[in-house]
Amino acid sequence: MNISVLGCGRWGSFLAWYANKVGHKVTLWGRSDSSNLKELKLKRSNEYLRLPESIELTDSLEKAIYFGDIIIISISAQKLREFCKQLRENSITDNKKFILCMKGLESSSGKRLSQVFKEEMGAMVSSAVWLGPGHVQDFVQGIPNCMVIGSEDIEFTKVIVNALNSELIRFYYGQDLIGNEIGAATKNVIGIAAGMLDGLGYSSLKGALMARGTREISRLVRAMGGNDITIYGLSHLGDYEATLFSKNSHNRQFGEDFAKGLRFEKLAEGVATIEALQKLSSIYNIDLPICKALYEVIFNKKNIEKELLSLFLRPVKFEF
Template sequence: MNVSVLGCGRWGTFIAWYVNKAGHDVTLWGRQGSKNLQVLMDSRKNDYLTLPDEIELSHSLENAVTSAEVIIISISAQQLRSFAKQLSQLNEIEGKTFILCMKGLEADSGKRLTQVFSEELGKSTNVAVWVGPGHVQDFVNHIPNCMVISSENIEITKKIVQAFNSDLIRFYYGQDLIGNEIGAATKNVMGIAAGMLDGLNYSSLKGSLMARGTREISRLVRAMGGNDLTIYGLSHLGDYEATLFSLHSHNRKFGQMFVQGEDFGKLAEGVSTVKALKELSAQYHVELPISDAIYEILFENKDAKKTLEDLILRPVKFEF
């Protein structure tokens, strides 16, 4: 099958490498001026892996999209709307299958990424998400993991799983797109919270954070019409190791450096998700105390130590 991967950051480049290994013809696209693509064109390498010669590298969005049956998108989540507008200008996108590999929500609207995508491209394309745990660093060292493909159409989901399943990534069929998208995005917020706890020498409170965090997001998913058990599956709880505990996790690291007064150098995706959750909390009338606390620390200069102590050690007597 012809597959194009749009976006050549750490994760997009890994996906191109992986999909090629799974037996497909792959084009990896980067925008004009992309440093990542230039490095790949010059050396066919990045910090994590070497791309085989048969993967085509391209600056032409039109070629990448028109030549492929399945198009995988791995760009910054907050840029998805403008990028989707660009895609909608192209010919021949009808009937194609797009897979979104980002974990985020639109910051201003709280919308899920498949919603954003469908609003811009209409309903004539198929859209799915590819979420769940896994570090690029591990995969390239042959350490396998389980991930999830989810869409509103089980036939599309099955087709994608069949095409991309391997010993390295064992895919499950997602059965709840709302839950899988909200779960995948919000685990980054818990990652920031975990990093803050690490930075405050409160790592042992990450247990309470996991119990409370899953419950909080589960309530939101239910209010949004999803299945409240989805959060306890791979897309959210199953991604906690990679996000709340791993040294590789950007969101955890961001939270840790934030409370230590250091500069992470860029915003972690969970920062935008915290904004989106403020929106969703209001829209669906669901209290999100952990997300609110992180919002107050990040955007309202509340003291992290006191805010997290009040949050996790506050006198709530009953657990549920």
């Protein structure tokens, strides 16, 4: 099978590496001005991995779309809508199948990425999401993990799982698109909170954060029409170890650096997701205290220690 990966950052380069590893012909696309693509063309490697010579590198979007039977998109979540318009205008996407490999919500609307994709590309274009735990640094060392593929078409889901399943990544069928997408996006938000606790020296509170975080997000998923149990699966709780505790987590590191007054230079998708969650909280009339506290700290410059500790020192109440 021919697979094209659009986006050549940390995750995109890994997806190309992985698709090649499990036996597919792969083209990896990046913008002509992308420093990531320039580095890969020059050295066939980046700080995370080395790409085999059999993977073709290109800055031609039209060529990449034409090549792939399956098109994997791995870009910043906030750039998806604009990118879809570029796809629609410059490429023939008939009979192509797309997989979204980003974790986030559109900050301006609170919409899930599959919703954004469908709005821009049309309901007839097949799409799925690839979610769940795992870091490039672990995968390239042969450390396995479990992930989720989900779509509104179970037969399409099965095709993708059959094409990509391996001993390195075992895939599960995602049956609840709302729960999986909200779960995957919001685990980054909980990861930021965990990093802030690390930065403040309150790492022992991360257990309480995990317990309350899953409850908070499960209420939101239920209000949105999803299955609240999904939050206790791979896309959210199953990704906590990789996000709340790992040194490789951008979101956790952003939170730690923020608490210490340091500048974090890499992408932390959870920041934009916090903005989206404020909108969803209002739309669905759901109290999201952890998300609200992070919003106050990051966007309104409230005191970090005061806001976070207040989450765990609220008035006495029943747990469930």
